[in-house]
Amino acid sequence: MQHEKINEVRSWLQKASRDLMAAEADITHHVPLTEDALFHCQQAAEKSMKAFLTAHDTIFRKTHDLDELARSCESIDPSLAEALDPCA
Numbered sequence: 415m416q417h418e419k420i421n422e423v424r425s426w427l428q429k430a431s432r433d434l435m436a437a438e439a440d441i442t443h444h445v446p447l448t449e450d451a452l453f454h455c456q457q458a459a460e461k462s463m464k465a466f467l468t469a470h471d472t473i474f475r476k477t478h479d480l481d482e483l484a485r486s487c488e489s490i491d492p493s494l495a496e497a498l499d500p501c502a
Contacts, residue, residue: 426465
C-alpha cells in the first residue's frame, strides 16, 4: 500500500476512534447523553467503512449513508455482510 494511502486510511481510523471515545464519554456521563452517543457511533461506523473503501481503492461520494457505504464494502468482501447488516 502506498504511503499516502496508508496515511489516509490511518486518518479515517483515527477519526473513527475519536468518535468512539466521544460516544463512551457521552454514555458514561452522570446524565447519559444517549442521542449524542448514537451520533458518534454512526460517525465511527461511517469513517471505518470509508477507511476500508480507501484501502481498497474504491471511490465513494461524500455521504453519510451507512447503507450505501455498507453495500460498497460488501461488494469488495461479501463476508462482511453479517457484520455490516446492523448498519441498515
